[in-house]
Amino acid sequence: MTDAGRKPVSDKVSDTMTPDSQKSYAEQVKEQVTGIYDKVARDLQPEESKSTFQSTADTVTGKSSDAKDTADTHHQSFVESAKQYASSAQKSAADTLHSAGEYLSGKSDETK
16 A cells, blocks of 8 residues: 555556546646655655555656656657757758759869
């Protein structure tokens, strides 16, 4: 059983299982606020004052949260790398087209 003042594990599971697209804006905000409150409570409450169930739930959700944060960081890094690669490829293509245009119009240094 969840300790007093803590978010029930069943609510955490339900929050995770239901896609955000099926939730109202108010539900999403409520989940975020109660989730933040529960994370703070998890970190501030001493282990020795937690029930066995709450301690186990905190360990599992803490590791899950850490894994999600790591995945989010890697996703952001991947997206940023992809953007940089696309930008570099776009610049390279533009430079190549510019050079080809100059060559075809006879303006390049090689035709002088």
